[in-house]
Amino acid sequence: MSNNQAEQKVLSAVPAGAPAAPAAPAAAAKKPNRRVIVVAGLIAVAAIVAGGRMWYRSTHFVETENAYVAGHVHPVSSRIAGTVTKVLIDDNQYVKEGDVIAELDPFDQRIKVDQIRAQIAAAETQVLQADAQVAQVNAQASAAAAQVKQSEALLVRANQDAERYGQLYTSQMKAVSKAELDAANASRASAVADLAARKDSAAAAKAQIAAAASARDVLKTQIDVLKVQLKDAEQQLAYNKIVAPISGRVGKRTVEVGQRVQPGQQLTALVQDNVWITANFKETQLADMHVGQPVHITVDALPGKEVTGRVDSFSPASGNQFALLPADNATGNFTKIVQRVPVKITLSQADQKALAGRLVPGMSVIAEVAIGASH
Template sequence: MKKPVAALMVLGLLAGAGWTASRWASDWRWQEATDDAYVDGDVTAILPKVSGYVVELRGQDNRPVAKGEVLLRIDDRDYRAKVEEARAQVAARMAQLIQIEDREAVQRSVIAQSGATITAARADVVRARADFERTQRLVREDFVSRQRFDLMAADAAKAQASLTGSGAGLQAAQRQLAVLASEKVMVQAQMEQAKAALTLADTDLEATVVRAPVDGVVGNRAVRDGQYVRPGQMLMAVVPLGRVWIDANFKETQLGRIRAGQKVLIKVDAFPGQSITGRVDSFAPATGSKFSLLPPENATGNFTKIVQRVPVRILPDDDNALKGLLRPGLSVVVTVDTRDPPP
């Protein structure tokens, strides 16, 4: 009896060893695995841009939301008043611009009129000077009286004075037009400033409605209805469960054969008995310890060599059976098939 039992045991051991050797030769020797791996994703923090009291709260924990959906509303009465004030400033600056443009039009008319007056004054000067010179010749020959000569001289001087005055008036009108142009530039700058203030006021008013930036599920809600919130305060988070990945921390001794594109078998602790597939996407630019708050310093003191780990990003296949069920933070076990990836 002992010999058959012993023979069966030997046969069993040989069969087990053969099966193990066969699996090692066909699969296991090509695989690199780690259980230091976790599901991760973009956890989008919801922070308000403006301060105020929450008057409506729609975003609730564990509820799905669509991109653009309203999560909460902040009391907007003060911000509406600021918008109206900014609009009034824009309207006031616009009225100033219109007034200046009207004054410019009037001043251009004055300049044109002054030009016409100067033309007429020049003609008067030419006429008065000709009369004076003619009277001057005649008075020498006693053809006209001295009184007539003095009258012609006065007319010539008067015409010249009128021309000089008209020229001064034209210069004054031109200077006034230049002053109006400077005022217009200043008011235009104030107009742009008022428009910028209106844009900021509109932006702040729009920011009183907090919307979901992405499709996802609300979590970690820290705000309550009627609460006073401030800019930058954490209100809640939105997690897009449809876009998750896995960060697997492989030992540095395992990285030699792992390449981007290689197939990965993924087992999630939360779903025992189920497995999904994925692909190696990328490698971290440094080991995990280098990104820690206090990186190790081995240049001084006693040195103990520790195997380092490098985060490797793995993307689950889009058609996996657990799509939408994976949550950031879940523990997983990944096994990489290190044979060459498909072309």
């Protein structure tokens, strides 16, 4: 029996006055059920895709918003006390290593340099005088030595004469007179005395040589000391020019003309363009992190800009250990807190060059490490 014949048989069995069965609404109810099923299926697929994506990211990436741009900030200070006479920089200006940042009044240091130079000149003049005195004393010593030799020769002759006259004047022979013998003996005694006097003069001359040479050496030592003092004074004079220790941009400039500065007082700071990222990851995120893994960086100040880097190194201690007052868990009640460990992330050379001057220390970033990548 066909479906049409069955329907006719059923309709004929229904009384004429009875209301018709609501067949049309039943047929219409089938369509919403199909839509619900389709929508539910799409939602389930979307949930599965989203869940799969979340699972994949949780197993292949670790992320932290506790990350910042870091860099070298070099404080520039004065090495001597003085009054600022010139300021040659402005805020945010780029300076090169060795450029003069400010100048101090050099009056006091210049006076000291001039005084020491004058002392050196006076000491050098005294050295020349001492050299002349040494030469003079040497000449006197040479003359005294010659006189000693002459006196020695005279003494030899006087001895010979006295001996000869003594042989010629004896009790048996009077070949010479007693007066001649006495004269020969007197000449010998005079020669002995003269030789002794000449030797004393020679010794005194040698002593004068030593004294003059010692005085000259003292003056030369004084000159050496003064030259060291001059070098220090010239260095102090050079410190009146405050120069940039590195190349970078000026920040936090506080120096002004007329300001009195003290040694070690910071006048400004220089920030280098070479920056990196310091990301504070939870200790529970470090298990699969390794040096060399790629990092995707999102900079709050540069929305939509793709920045890449790599894990460079891990801090030797958690951030709490470097705090001014580290937590002491040995006393009181203990509450376990997940610690954070600073991780250094270096930027790619291309990004480092392209973003020079745009990435500055202190900027907030989001760091995402691909822990599934090889290292």
